[in-house]
Amino acid sequence: MQWQREREPAVSPLGDGQASSDGQASSDGSLPRWLRPLYEAEEMRAADAYTIEQVSVPSLELMERAGTGLARVCAERAHRDPIVVVIGKGNNAGDGLVCARHLRAEGREVEVLALFAPEELSGDARTNLERLPGDRPKPFARERLEGAALICDALLGTGARGAPRPPFDAAIAAINDSGAPIVACDIPSGVDATTGEVPGAAVRAHATATFHASKVGLHVRPGAEHAGEVVEIEIGIARDAPRPRRCGLISEEVARLYPPRSRYGHKFRTGFVLVVGGSVGLTGAPALAALAAQRAGAGYVQLALPASVRDVVDARLLEQMCLAFPERDGTHDPVSVERLGELAARVGCVALGPGLGRTEAAIAFARAAAAALPVPIVLDADGLGAHAGELELLATRRAPTVLTPHEGELARLLAVDVDEVRAHRLRSAREAARRAQAICLLKGDDTLVALPDGRVAISAGGSPALATAGTGDVLTGIIAAFVARGMEPLAATCFAVLAHARAGAAAARRLGADHVIARDVIDELPAAIAGPGGPAPPAEVGGPRFPRRLG
Known part of the structure; x- marks a missing residue:
């Protein structure tokens, strides 16, 4: 084995290279540089919290940027009107309301359907409800999806776990049955952002506008089959916010580690x-x-x-x-x-x-x-x-x-x-x-x-x-x-x-x-x-x- 030890001095039994200069994973368990980080739900929450609490970026400002980007993704894919935005009552609902406001400001015909009474909204979502021009959200009904040119799914966010309960499950089924193109807000409702698991009903999106960076669940089946095209929306998360440490997409950078054949080799x-x-x-x-x-x-x-x-x-x-x-x-x-x-x-x-x-x-x-x-x-x-x-x-x-x-x-x-x-x-x-x-x-x-x-x-x-x-x-x-x-x-x-x-x-x-x-x-x-x-x-x-x- 002397020959083997001389040839591969840096190889450990588990493949955890110690040196960081060549892009390998370091001994602290961080991701190699050639993996494009993917966030789990808790990791994304930590990055949000750091930006809001340590860098003093208002959460309302982050939501504004998220909804603005979501509106652009929807506008690019809706070649006619109306666009229907379906909201729940969490932060995803706030993102959806920002999206609806910007689309209406551009002259698009937008209908907002809500699974819950508007007074149940709170915090930043409630603020954006008050900013919404035009018609107020209408109660969700399957028949109101008929004729939609595009549906924006803003029901459940990255923090949701487990199978969607009523009334979410019925709304998800109606959205999927509509036949309209679907853009998901951050994560398709019903998909686990951390694992990609789909324990119950889940939206089958044609595109997902995900905020700051992509999520693990958008790239692991069966969740990946629900994501469609993944579009990352920059929302201003602090550069020094906590980063993912467990999952990443294999990037082209790994090819740089392939060793060229020496002219003196045999x-x-x-x-x-x-x-x-x-x-x-x-x-x-x-x-x-x-x-x-x-x-x-x-x-x-x-x-x-x-x-x-x-x-x-x-x-x-x-x-x-x-x-x-x-x-x-x-x-x-x-x-x-x-x-x-x-x-x-x-x-x-x-x-x-x-x-x-x-x-x-x-x-x-x-x-x-x-x-x-x-x-x-x-x-x-x-x-x-x-x-x-x-x-x-x-x-x-x-x-x-x-x-x-x-x-x-x-x-x-x-x-x-x-x-x-x-x-x-x-x-x-x-x-x-x-x-x-x-x-x-x-x-x-x-x-x-x-x-x-x-x-x-x-x-x-x-x-x-x-x-x-x-x-x-x-x-x-x-x-x-x-x-x-x-x-x-x-x-x-x-x-x-x-x-x-x-x-x-x-x-x-x-x-x-x-x-x-x-x-x-x-x-x-x-x-x-x-x-x-x-x-x-x-x-x-x-x-x-x-x-x-x-x-």
Whole structure:
């Protein structure tokens, strides 16, 4: 292991780089600079309170700026009148009333519908009710939404938790059923701003005008599916106000950490990846992982395969070396783990699991290999399945571990129903990372990369082209290559997510999203890794949920 220690002196078992000069997370648990901070509800409340109490910015002034920005977002999307603003009775109602006032000042026809009697409004919301010119708010009724050119949802704010109760639930259903475009105020009503969970009725917005900065719940499913385009409205929160410390969007800045290949380097020092997997009938997965690793920059890739499938995989590959290992029942024999450990002594990263199979021998081999290997591993597919309900087995590893499950795999790892993971993606990813003391990458358009300490990096979005067989194996190969090249594991995993999304978007533009296969994604990797200068510009990656700023 002397070679490994010399090559990667800054890598810790959990991927928490100590140095801040290269953009890594510091030892105090703050977010790396290449993550664009996303606020939880409590973090946003703290920033508001600091600005109001410590910097003496009146809360009424913050509300004015929020409502002004909301009005602009509504005006841009309403090409005719009337615009209907639906309000509750909290601060969101005040934002909605400011919005209605500015739209009326511009000559727009605006109707305000209130779920509660106006006298129930208080504080800044009551002040803005008194400032509203023209007609007073009318009681909410479903039929009053008919003919609306646009509906502004100002019912519930970021502080709301749990399923909306009456009369909110019925109003949300009516708004969704109206058929009109919907702009949400700060967060779609019914979406949890901190988790993205949707425990009951929730508005399905076409756009969300969110204040100061974006919220976690706008980027994590199922909440992300309700957000539409996310537009950030600058409202004047103090620059030195408390900042988010737990979640952030993966930004293009992470690409700067990809180490260039030295002219004096050689194949072993530019990334040595070992792919361990394959079994009878499952030979494509390790081949795809190996191809992706080399396209992603690994200088040398070997595959450890059961003897009976070595020739099958070898026939598909040219630059990668295939090694035959003892087998049992068509897959790896657990007795070969010792040989695997000897082989891994010079390896930068091991991709363990693609095509391994689910026999008893495969499960025993995967568990023994994960426990014994002294180098970073990316655990995928059947390597994950071998640890179903036994995540704690991975917690004793001393080298970095990256888990790459989809929702079904994560459900099996946690021994819960898949619907539980689907409804609580953020919580589930964090739980797996904590129990395994590993990085947990939960796949999806909102791919989540969770650390054991609760910090989470979130993908701004990928491409539907990636929803095809084999692209998960490609992602595994990319992560392994980046780690083997010396990137800190968290940064390597996040940049792999970004490059994978870029490559998928580029392949979709070339072939159409319905026609992309995993090999097409591999073909696009060089340009995707190179960045915006290639054919897959970052704007394609973010899609409608990557926040754009409205000052």
